[in-house]
Amino acid sequence: MAVFPTEKPSKLERAFLIGVQTSDMPAGEGTELLAELKELVENLRLTVVSSTLVKLRSPTPALLLGSGKAQELAALAKADGADVIVFDEQLSPAQQRNWEELTGLAVIDREEVILEVFADRAHTREAVLQVGLARMEYSLPRLTRAWTHLSRQRGKGALGGEGETQLEQDRRIVRDRIAHLKAELAEVVQQRGVQRRRRLRVPxxxxxxxxxxxxxxxxxxxxxxxxxxxxxxxxxxxxxxxxxxxxxxxxxxxxxxxxxxxxxxxxxxxxxxxxxxxxxxxxxxxxxxxxxxxxxxxxxxxxxxxxxxxxxxxxxxxxxxxxxxxxxxxxxxxxxxxxxxxxxxxxxxxxxxxxxxxxxxxxxxxxxSFGSTELLVPHDRFDVVARLHELGDIQEQEHVDGAVRIKGRFPAAQSAYFAPFVVAK
Known part of the structure; x- marks a missing residue:
């Protein structure tokens, strides 16, 4: 059963952006970050209908902003015809839920925007898994935003009892999915390690x-x-x-x-x-x-x-x-x-x-990082000469009596291979 807890209404097209300038931020940084957020949002093919910067002295637990300011911004967003409000600040799950109840609009924060942009750009199996894991971990504490039937309970058959709520079931499904994604990613990391070891054979x-x-x-x-x-x-x-x-x-x-x-x-x-x-x-x-x-x-x-x-x-x-x-x-x-x-x-x-x-x-x-080494390779070991050219940076090479003198920098991991021919380091 697939669960997409961050899914929004199918028609999200017009975004109202809210930037925040706190007292501990350098002057003008809120404006710069808001401009960056605008570009991020437009990368999701949303139209930015308006944006505003709010000076925040101290955050409130319920709405981040004061209730009066929140109501003012909610009215502005609706007047501009927005269907999603985007905060350039991290919102707690409770704050997101409160904003959505206040406005009747979808409300997301900068983190969710970045996650969606990453999801839109992921192509390889590894990138898809990584984005999927990040989205699921972000979604887990926010499942109450995604479902409208969370109070519904399912009985336990003949055993009776109150049963498992839909929210509990959804959380279990998401946790299982997170565990599965982590296992798949562990396999990918292992495969990358194998590929890296192969590369190191010829470092x-x-x-x-x-x-x-x-x-x-x-x-x-x-x-x-x-x-x-x-x-x-x-x-x-x-x-x-x-x-x-x-x-x-x-x-x-x-x-x-x-x-x-x-x-x-x-x-x-x-x-x-x-x-x-x-x-x-x-x-x-x-x-x-x-x-x-x-x-x-x-x-x-x-x-x-x-x-x-x-x-x-x-x-x-x-x-x-x-x-x-x-x-x-x-x-x-x-x-x-x-x-x-x-x-x-x-x-x-x-x-x-x-x-x-x-x-x-x-x-x-x-x-x-490699250091310089001088070697003397017999004429009948041109396989070694060829190998040295593959491995490192040849600085000098000349033919002397019955051998080839080579000076260059070679990886330490291959020192055992050319050790018999080393003249000086």
Whole structure:
């Protein structure tokens, strides 16, 4: 039996947005977040009929806002013909229920909007499972919003008794579904571990592209590797991680993975649900943090990404900061970027400007992690020479008496293979 507890009436088309500016938020942040919410809502193909920003001194348990303000906003939403109210603030299940009773309209919060956008964009089995798990966990305490027959009870047959209420039954079904999704995700994580171990048999350095949503991560991957990952000017254009091989100078290979974009107030349950996808970030040799330098809020996007990396346990990774879209950025934006990250790189995924410097820096980071080794390989072991070219970055190669002298950087995991030929480290 399928249960869809977050289902709304079939005709949700017109949204009324409510943003919140609290006393502990920097000036103007409420307005910025409300604009971001508008883009998120429009990604769900809803029409935003109106939006308003409310200054909140202290939240109330029942409605978040004061009752007078709530009634005023309810009247505005109805006057604008809205059929759904969207809060740019997390609502408790009770607050959502109270708002729906007050207005007679569907009421959702930022977290549910993000969950719906993710659900709309999920394609692979893993992404679908992860979004399904996050939605079910969000829905469990909110089942009373989704059913109108919750007081109905079912008897226990010949045993009699009051029976199990519909709400209890629905909760049990959702809990069973959560357990099933977690089991399926565990299988996916195990499969990814097997695939990773296979890759490590012929180890190639890895880098993960991270950053705020719509910063140009997929465009950068496409431009670097010739991939064809979906890259559109919208939030969360792609959720599924994509790994492609980048060929650097000296026959050095690098596996580059594009990951899901981050966003301010990313629901914690999504961070947890996407651990399987984002573990590529945790195991990467280094991270490429992409920022849209043409976006006036890139400093906040920088802080958001670092915060999510902290949650993932990846904050101590080597991070290469890349400011994208320099071809459309104003000079003052570039100056702000240099102040924020003095050693950051400046590129354009569209024009490929700055790619030479970016690729050189990647080679340097790989070299730092691999170290330099000199080997002497006999002429009758060209299989070893070929293998060394596959494994690492060859810096020097020359033929000497009866052998090939090679100097380069090779993965430590393969040290046993080339140990017999090592001259010096």
């Amino acid at each position: 190639v350095p890895t880098a993960s592209i991270v950053g705020y949503t719509n910063a140009g991560k997929s465009s950068l991957l496409n431009a670097l590797t010739g991939a064809t990952v979906l890259a559109e000017d919208k939030l969360f254009a792609t959720l599924d991680p994509t790994t492609r091989q980048l060929q650097l100078r000296g026959n050095q290979k690098l596996l580059v993975t594009d990951t899901v974009g981050f966003i301010r107030r990313l629901p914690h349950r999504l961070v947890e649900a996407f651990k399987a996808t984002l573990e590529e970030v945790v195991v990467a040799d280094f991270l490429i943090h992409v920022l849209d330098v043409a976006n006036p809020d890139f400093e906040k996007h920088h802080a958001t990404t670092l915060g999510v990396l902290q949650e993932l346990g990846a904050a101590d990774k080597t991070i290469l900061t890349v400011f994208n879209k320099v071809d459309i950025a104003a000079p003052e934006m570039l100056a702000r970027a240099r102040h924020l990250v003095p050693d950051g790189l400046f590129v354009s995924a569209r024009t490929r400007a700055g790619f030479d410097v970016l690729e050189t820096r990647c080679v340097e980071l790989i070299a730092d």
